[in-house]
Amino acid sequence: MSLLQMTNVIKSFSLPNGGKVRVLNVRRFELTRGVQMSLEGESGSGKTTLLNIISGLLTPDHGQVMMAGKDMACLPEPRRDKLRGEKIGYMFQTFNLLQGLTALENLILAQSFVRGMDAVFARSLLESVGLKGYEKHKPAQLSVGQQQRVALARALANKPALVLADEPTASLDQERRQQALSLLKKLCYTNRAALLVVSHDPNVLNRFKIRKRLSDINQTQKTQDGRIS
């Protein structure tokens, strides 16, 4: 059964000179429940725009984005926010942990927007990423690898159906990159969450059985300087 289905999605941005640039033109893209998929794309290829549209942070100019049976593109913003909180866990390239909060608070704050704070589950998640005893540490007191694991635990804090990971291991060295990726895949599997990782790193992409290129699903064309048009 389809968790995510994008049909004829078009997204353009305005240029300073008054013109428009089309960054996304997806005829059809589908993701079923529990699936783990990597999406390959170069810098500036529209990967983040795609993730922002899937998560409802951006709305397409045209087309349909069905998430768990609801069209994200047509929902009013508050309901989009609600659906995003309930169904999607977002993992950022730079982790985006909130600096003034502890590791545990970062998780329970994310929970508070959706299903209410659940410190017990948040602690168990931190334990599952190997951060037992680090609950009261603030991001600045953690190593980069530990911060990345807090970000992973936070993405799973609301028991999402889909985890979107944008270059999730870009800030880590090669050895930690593999460990982090294994953990990400394992935790999504045990939490029954689908996983969509976008990256341009072959070492990341090769770890997935289902692997796609953004250029295969995005029908926009690149200009000579490499930008999409």
Add this chain to the structure above:
Amino acid sequence: MSGVILIIKRSLRQHGLSSMVTICSVALATGLLMAVSVLQGRALEAFTGGALGYDGVLGARGSALQLVLNSLFHLETSPGNIPWSMYEAVKEDPRVTQAVPLAVGDNYNGFRIVGTTRQMFNKAEGSPALFRLQTGTRFFDPDKREAVIGAAVAKQTVLDIGDVFHPYHGVIFDESMRHAEKYHVVGVLKPMNTPADRVIWIPIEAQYRLSGHVLRGGGKTYTPKEGETIPNEYKEVSAVLLKFHSLESGFTFDMTVNKQGKAATLAWPVNKVIYDFLNQLGWVRQALGLLAFLTAFISAGTILAALTNAMNERRREFAILRALGARRKTVFAAVMGEALVLSLGGAILGYGVYAVIFMGTSFILEAQTGVVLSLGFHYPSLWLTPLILGALGAVAGLLPAWRAYATDVAHHLSPIS
């Protein structure tokens, strides 16, 4: 704890110093506003209230205010003397229920010595007793060199029953102006929280007989001699404190002395004399009020500046929160909540600032005039001011809260790939 509270807590923790400065600025504004308002009311009550015990003061022709300040508040200098005969005539006037003569012009270590009669300590008809002695003490014998001291005098000079002291000439202490005579302390008064606490009372006859004092009551000079009765025609008084039968009695007496006569001045009613004087200082009150309101607006500006300055850094935070599922109204509420915490926190601390300002002012006023101001709790400004500051804080939070509300999530979640 809700997410909004956690966001507010985080922000206050992150911007601890600027939050503290903002709260202090609001506290200062709140305290100033409350203090200016309450002190005005309290001072007016203290200076025009009935605790002074007399309706009017009769004295030499001149300023009614100076007469009241000198006779009842024991400030300023005496405008001059009136003859004893005038006191006697007033005492017999049917409109007057009580007339008490005063003779001033001496001090002990800066505390004024006032010569008077035992009538001073008598309870007037229909009035509560003004002067109450501490246990084991008594009022002075009018024929002896005895003194009754006010509570503040006892406390600050350490004079006590049985002690002996030399008066000094003049109302300002000058060591070289010591009178030769010695006075025995026989009475210590209980605190009255009025200027009378700072006075040493002695018999008026004994005041006349202080070395170097010359009487000019009859127009001729007369120096009192030991063992010789002072003829009434030479006696003079600095002022006569009066109580009247009724308001009408006071009114007709005022007409007699001030409108038809030229020999003396009647300050009546005394509280109106003070009230009129304080009203002339209305511009000071207005200036202080304006200053306090300006401080309030500046503190609201501080809240606005603190929140706005942090906004650039926080846009990314709001974008992250939105990506995690927070609604626009959640981030709006978080910023508004922070503005309210800053303003209400400051307003609560403002009660402490108010208490410090009030107690400081009260201490200075008591030390200089003997008037005691007690903390007032019935003034609307005590609950209205925190509400106003809270509302100002909320208004100051609106702009940054709107900016948080309108944050472009996708744009601020960069880097873009």
